[in-house]
Amino acid sequence: MKILRIFLFIIFFYSFSISASPIKVVNQLENTEDELKVLDNTSVVYCSVKDLARVLSTTIYENIEREKLVLYLGEHRVKISAGTSFLVIDDIVYQIPSPAIIVEGDIYLPTTALFQILHDTVLPTISYIVENNELVIIPTEYNVQSIQVDEKVNGTIVRVKTLKKFKKREISVFLHKNGWFYLTIQGAVADSNNILKTDTRGIVKKISMDQLEGSLQLAFFLRSDIERHEFYQNKKTKEIVITLWAPLSKSVARIKEVKSQWEIDTIVLDAGHGGKDPGTVGKYGTKEKTVVLDVVKRIGRLLTKNTNMNVVYTRDEDVFIPLWQRTKMANENNGKIFISVHANGNRNRKAHGFETYLLRPGKTQDAIDIAAEENAAIKYEESRNGKYEELTHEGLILATMAQSMFMKESESLAGQIQHELNKELKSPNRGVKQAGFYVLIGASMPNVLLEVGFLTNPDEEKKLRTAEYRQKIANAVYRAIIEFKKSREFVMAEG
Ligand SMILES: [Zn+2]
Incomplete structure (x- = not known):
């Protein structure tokens, strides 16, 4: 060799x-x-x-x-x-x-x-x-570094990052009928490798560039017509900012689309258990499935009476609904909030109070036990093959990740519910907790699981048997939804 x-x-x-x-x-x-x-x-x-x-x-x-x-x-x-x-x-x-x-x-x-x-x-x-x-x-170095394209509700913004401030007369733009939008900068030299790597989006479909004698021409191929365009150079950042306005009719439609996507207009109320699955049963024979269905209907009535939000019940009678079908219904109905209502059980009869759960790996043994109990509802499902991933630590992390975009909102909804219940009830506030509940997996919206109280605690069971107590719970949850909607829509308007 x-x-x-x-x-x-x-x-x-x-x-x-x-x-x-x-x-x-x-x-x-x-x-x-x-x-x-x-x-x-x-x-x-x-x-x-x-x-x-x-x-x-x-x-x-x-x-x-x-x-x-x-x-x-x-x-x-x-x-x-x-x-x-x-x-x-x-x-x-x-x-x-x-x-x-x-x-x-x-x-x-x-x-x-x-x-x-x-x-x-x-x-x-x-x-x-x-x-x-x-x-x-040639005695020049790059003075045009990169381009960033951002899609907005009413158009597309193109930011050309430059290292120097160009004079106004050195910058010109031109929209050609062939669909290309040109930006010419005299005395500009671009880092073309960076420029050609730009991610295009919105109205901008493609970018090309030409380093001409003494000037730089950037060309943007537009996906659609534009209503108008404008540009300026930001004195501080030195960016040349071009705004390409989408046609008015299109942007109005888009604003509506975005708004309806975010507007909290549909609430999915899920009464736990039902039919052959009674859930927890108290000393006096009170069944979880009955208590929670009544609470959920009371919340729904308040919403229908006082707001124009749609209410979707996963069940409105004493029937058995598999857990996986509940989030599926919520997603299919374009729900913006999913609240699953349950009543608790514990071997310790002294345990009492209300708590709200988020779908996340369980932190405490108590939380894990409660999730195990609620998840046991799937034993009533005849054909559950492949419907549930084993809620191993890993499976749960995956399910949690899929939900992470709703996690912050789920947290604030859970906090709001606890806050309102605390004002209404004399029971102890057990706080916001986390555990892996099957019923929450797959919900493409903020979602929480509420445990209104312990049926295994004879005092709390007695309270939960009364219409007044259930109405108090419903009032609190109703107010929490209203507050959550307000804060969420405020954030939207700000953003
Ligand atoms: Zn339950």
Whole structure:
């Protein structure tokens, strides 16, 4: 292998020798002239990468053993490998017409292609004039760094990040009927690799750029018509901000769409258990399924009477509904809040009070036990195969992640419910807790599980048998929903 390498080296060395007519380098940036080594006896002119690094005063990393060079140009990396017909610039592959050649520990590349690629990507400040065999380094550095596109309800905002403040007359925009919107900045030089990586969205479908003599042209291909456009340069951030306004009719429709998505207009009330599943049963024979159905109906009546929100009951009579079907119903009805109402049970008959749960891995043994008890409802489901992922720690973390976007809101709803119940009831406030409840999994909306009290506590059971006590609970939950809706819609208006 080594002998072969030496042999190849001799062949190369013999057939290509370093030219007597190097490329002239005119550095207008530093007002100096220099020369760049090239190879002779090649069909196209090859120039030295190491010499280019020297001329550009950039860092180079060499691994001659593996016949590789890496050129560091600002934050960009240009990887060159001998024997291959491509360059890799920041992980993007560029084709060159003939393979890179290694001679005397240096790699040589076809000059015209190399400079064209560098100019188009990471070095817009150089240009190669073939006729004069001259490389010109223009006295500018990037002053346009990147572009950010943001979609808003009524249009799209394009932010062009620049490093200097341009004069107003140096910036111009133009909307062509062919669907392209042009921004021309005189004296601008863009970091094209960054620009071409911009994520497009909203009205902007595609971005292209042209580094012209003395100016930069950015072109934005628009997905749809625009109502109007405007731009300004932010004095502080130096961004050029272009606003592309969506057609009025479209933006009104979009505002409505967004609003209806967020507006709390449908409340899903879930009475726990039902039918063959009684839930917890108290000493005096009070069944959880009966208490919670009555409470839920009282909450629903308050909402229907006093607001124009829709109320969806997962059950409004004594029937058995599988847990998975309850969140499915909630999602299908476009629910904006899901409240599952239950009554508690505990081996300790002294335990009493109310608490609200969030779907999260259980923290305390008590919470885990309660979740286990409520989850046991699935034993009444005949065909539950594959309906429930085992609520292992991992499964629960996944389910929790899917809900994390609603978690903050679920927390505030739970807090609000506890707060209102505390004002209404004399029972102890056991606070907001967390555990893994099947019934909450899969709800695409803020969701909580409320335990109104302990049927296993004879005193609390007695209270829960009375209509007044149930109405108090309903009043509190109703007020919590109203407060939650208010605060949520206030945040929306702010945002
Ligand atoms: Zn229950």
